[in-house]
Amino acid sequence: MEKTVNHKAWFLVLPVLVLVAFSAVIPLMTVVNYSVNDTFGNNEFFWNGLDWFDEMIHSDRLWAAFWRQVMFSAIILVIEVPLGIFIALNMPKKGIWASVCLVLMALPLLIPFNVVGTIWQIFGRVDIGLLGHTLQALGIDYNYVNDPIDAWATIIIMDVWHWTSLVALLCYAGLQSIPQAYYQAAKIDQASRWKVFRYIELPKMKGVLLIAVLLRFMDSFMIYTEPFVVTGGGPGNSTTFLSIDLVKMAVGQFDLGPAAAFSIMYFLVIMLISWVFYTVMTSFDREDAQK
């Protein structure tokens, strides 16, 4: 059969191409342009090759921010994922309380990021904040403005408060999809609570858990607003994560070239780690199916 050729069809993808070009491709290319040039304003560019990349990759400042970032993501994942699963397992399955729980759980997710930051910034203040003042009154030396450990604790608790709901809600959805017959069969088979979790609930939650971990990893690795509002990256540089450092470099110091090189490497790192996550977790799946 003769295939009809109609090049006019290409016009149909034009709107999408235009949209993606303006929202992603052109801005990204601008960044690429900055990363290989040196500029002093006035739209004057001087070719600089890969020097900015070379400088950035050997920059102690960037590496310090990078390790802080890795540490932060690792800590919140280790807390939020098990806690989210635990909460999902203990949420009521139906009835009015299920709805109440769902609404309460969804609330933190609906609050704008800078508002979350402001809430915790005030909440933790030693002079007027409920948390900070109470801790001081109890004789605990807490001050996130001076003490790096306290600053970290505040930011981690804030993130757990803000995002554990997401993990919990995703897991809850996964749990709800398990037919009642599985639990009944487990009772008949005299399976312990742990075995029910291990052989029924966990396998059924695996798909949503993969998504939850990926989302939480990417989000936490790119976190900016909340720590910026609470600590501004301080005390010192102790909570200066990659994005905060990047903004300081680009907007604060106006080092556009290095900042652009930094951005591109940052972007590649996130892509790489997400890809590794995804590949590892889906390959477990495939191994299972083959055996």
Place this chain on the structure above:
Amino acid sequence: MARITLSHLAHSYMANPRGEQDFALKEMDHVWDDGGAYALLGASGCGKTTLLNIISGLLRPSQGRVLFGERDVTDAATAERNIAQVFQFPVVYDTMTVRDNLAFPLRNRGLGAAYVAQRVQTIARMIGMEAELGRKARGLTADAKQKISLGRGMVREDVNAILFDEPLTVIDPHMKWELRTQLKALHRQFGHTMIYVTHDQTEALTFADKVVVMHEGRVVQTGTPEELFERPSHTFVGYFIGSPGMNLLDAKVEGSQAVVEGVPVQLGAQYGRPEGRVQIGVRPEFVRLTRDEGLPVRITRIEDVGRHRIARAEFFGREINAILAEDAHVPADASRLAFDPNHTLVYANDWRVQPHPGTEGRAA
């Protein structure tokens, strides 16, 4: 193993049931004899699964007691009752191998590895999955998964009863036959009490020694397949069992005679004068197509279903069926249906009216 007694049992899914209509299971007394092969037959939503879940302890009845032998187990947990149950849709532990799936109920009870291995081998042979023992259960067909579920139900030797909740719904027809035969063989070999829920009468009649028919939350009749066929005690049993089901006609009954739309029909016994909505029922197997006796009808069509033919007729807007032997001659001008008086039963408000003692078979 034990006899299972249900005493004044009833169940409602509502917290405060007000009338009888709120009960999914109406009050009943029933005894399942030790070692019996029972089929629990009824249309969807008649309470079969509810009853099964009460026996296995997955559901606590709103009233009444459940006894295993002499022991009251109404409040005992499922695990204590030592019951096996197979569900309608396959339940397998996806991440385990077929072997681990079959061994799961045994290992949870802390049985020795050698015994477990030997039991698993026996069951695998029975369900024909010896070759797949090392495979993960995920990715198997629905058929295979259901066979694993069945296997898990049968793997324990000491169970009080094995309950099957429409277990063959997802199985291929040829496999259905084979598995049912194996279940029967298993029953003969080990003598477990088996209760098999189904809405398929063929399945019920071939599997069970005794069939329990449920309708709208009630047990309407318990009996052998022959009893259900010959003497249905409720109109539901009459039309649910048999293909086509029993013919039921509104009638006026007096003594040994019924009058249907002005036409007298002879009955096989004395029935007195039953009250309420009175119907006579006769199975198509006991209806003859004749030229000169019985009800004058309009034959609408004759269907050839293989072993026999079914004559569909109309009588005052009501369908009456007759089953004709394959080689029976149908006279071209036959337009009357005659009922065998000994198999013409009387129902009042859907329940069978017992004939006056000693009159059966005489008036014919």
